[in-house]
Amino acid sequence: MEPWALIPLAIVASAVFGAAWAFLPGYLQAKRGAHIVVTTIMFNFIAASLMNYIIVSHMIGPGQQSTSSRQFLPSAWVPRLNEWLPGLGQSPLNITLLMALMALGLYALAIWRTPWGYGVRAVGLNAHAAHYAGVSIKGAVIGAMMISGALAGLGAVNSEMGSGHHLTLNFTAGAGFIGIAVALMGRNHPVGILLSAILFGGLIQGGFDLSLEKPNIPPETFIFIQGLIILFCGAMENLYAPLLHRLLQGRQANAHV
Numbered sequence: 001m002e003p004w005a006l007i008p009l010a011i012v013a014s015a016v017f018g019a020a021w022a023f024l025p026g027y028l029q030a031k032r033g034a035h036i037v038v039t040t041i042m043f044n045f046i047a048a049s050l051m052n053y054i055i056v057s058h059m060i061g062p063g064q065q066s067t068s069s070r071q072f073l074p075s076a077w078v079p080r081l082n083e084w085l086p087g088l089g090q091s092p093l094n095i096t097l098l099m100a101l102m103a104l105g106l107y108a109l110a111i112w113r114t115p116w117g118y119g120v121r122a123v124g125l126n127a128h129a130a131h132y133a134g135v136s137i138k139g140a141v142i143g144a145m146m147i148s149g150a151l152a153g154l155g156a157v158n159s160e161m162g163s164g165h166h167l168t169l170n171f172t173a174g175a176g177f178i179g180i181a182v183a184l185m186g187r188n189h190p191v192g193i194l195l196s197a198i199l200f201g202g203l204i205q206g207g208f209d210l211s212l213e214k215p216n217i218p219p220e221t222f223i224f225i226q227g228l229i230i231l232f233c234g235a236m237e238n239l240y241a242p243l244l245h246r247l248l249q250g251r252q253a254n255a256h257v
Contacts, residue, residue, distance in 0.1 A: 001075065002075065003075045003076070003077075006075055006076055007076065007078055007161070010076060010157070010161060011099075011154065011157055014153035014154055014156055014157055015150040015151075015153045015154050016150070016153070017153055018149040018150045018151070018152045018153020018154070018156075019146040019147070019149045019150040019153070020146075020149070021043070021047070021149055021153075022040075022145045022146055022148055022149025022150075022152070023142065023145065023146055023149070024039075024043075025039040025040050025043055025145060026141055026142040026143075026144070026145025026146060027142055029141050029145070030137070030138035030139075030141040030142050031138065036145070044176075048169060051167070051169055052067065052169060055067055055068065055069050055167060055168075055169070059167060067168065067169050068166050068167065068168040068169075069166050069167040069168075070166065071165050071166045072160075072161065072165045072166060076161055076165075077161060077162070077165055078094045078095050078096060078157065078158075078161045078162045079094060079095055080092065080093065080094045080095075080162075081093045081094060081095065081097065081098075092162075092163060094158065094162040094163075096157050096158035096161075096162050099154060099157070103151055103154065104190055104193065104194060105190070107151075107190060107193075108190035110147075111188075112190075116140075116143070119135040119136070119140050120140045120143070120144050122135055123135060123137050123140040123141065152176065152179075155175060155179075156171065156172070159171050159172075159173075159175075178200055178204075178226075181196075181200065181226065181229075181230045182196045182197050182200055183196075184230065184233065185199070185200075185229070185230070185233045199229075200226065203222055203225060203226060204222070206222075207219060207221070207222030207225075210222075
């Protein structure tokens with residue numbers, strides 16, 4: 001199959017499968033009250049077992065010992081940006097960067113500029129108030145989960161078709177949990193998500209490069225730094241907000257004197 005047909009087909013298939021995989025946890029949360037964190041973590045183990053079966057039974061190379069698939073054909077590799085912009089040199093950036101920015105823009109438009117997005121935010125802030133306002137809580141939960149699953153499926157395109165070019169069991173490398181941290185730091189706002197994603201991306205890549213150049217610095221150091229960032233950013237609302245509120249009130253009172 002030609003790249004112009006294969007690559008878009010693979011991208012669409014990843015989004016569709018991600019949405020379908022996220023449907024059942026969303027349904028269980030909306031219809032049965034099952035905790036979404038518990039069900040999705042359990043689904044991670046199901047997905048890992050399913051991937052292990054598919055790779056070992058159908059995709060592994062002849063005589064290969066490691067649990068990974070054969071390398072994809074070059075026609076399934078997403079183009080790098082330096083093919084269009086030679087000034088980037090040997091940068092591994094590919095078109096999935098543009099996909100991520102487009103997805104962020106669509107997220108901003110859908111969540112902040114549509115009635116459906118208003119309903120989703122209302123359900124997240126106060127489900128009871130949203131229910132009395134006429135918002136379908138079950139529809140919002142299932143819809144949000146399916147869109148999240150589609151975006152998660154698209155997130156695999158970079159690692160599988162952009163850099164690794166083969167399927168492995170641990171290709172996600174904890175990306176889902178890092179995504180939670182990115183959303184937490186960004187306060188679910190598009191601009192905040194973009195900035196926090198750049199920060200965590202720089203920490204991860206910079207820590208990996210530094211650990212290669214300085215073997216005395218263990219990779220766990222950067223995981224510790226990420227944890228501190230998440231801790232202080234997550235506690236900022238309750239730790240610093242009252243103090244800042246008092247300071248601002250004091251300045252306003254002095255301004256009126």
